[in-house]
Amino acid sequence: MANSPQAKKRARQIExxxxxxxxxxxxxxxxxxxxxxxxxxxxxxxxxxxxxxxQPELMRGVTKGIYHKNTVARKLSRLSKRIKALAA
Structure with missing residues (x-):
């Protein structure tokens, strides 16, 4: 449990x-x-x-630190590939 005032504040911020x-x-x-x-x-x-x-939502997730940029790039690439496959 947080004891110092700084640790208590950090716990509140994290929540x-x-x-x-x-x-x-x-x-x-x-x-x-x-x-x-x-x-x-x-x-x-x-x-x-x-x-x-x-796409913009995923990229916003990268800038906000929710996802890693390579993870999002991989997801977008795979989705794009599947959408292109629908044409065939």
Whole structure:
């Protein structure tokens, strides 16, 4: 348990940041789920639109420190590949 005033303050700050990060992570997952559902649905146009709206959210997650940039790059690359495969 935190004893010093500084440690107590840091604990309070971490709680607030955790809530914000949870909300951001949830929002990003929602966008990813929409892309996944569009891909499973087989409609390339809808999937492409969902992908375009998900991209900035994922990149924002990188700048806010929720995801590593390589993780997001990998996810975007794989989703893009699957969307392109719908055309074939």
């Amino acid at each position: 607030r940041r955790t809530e914000v990060n949870k909300a951001r992570r949830s929002r990003i997952r929602t966008y990813l789920r929409k892309v996944e559902e569009a891909i499973v649905g087989g409609d390339q146009a809808v999937a492409q639109e969902a992908f375009k709206s998900a």
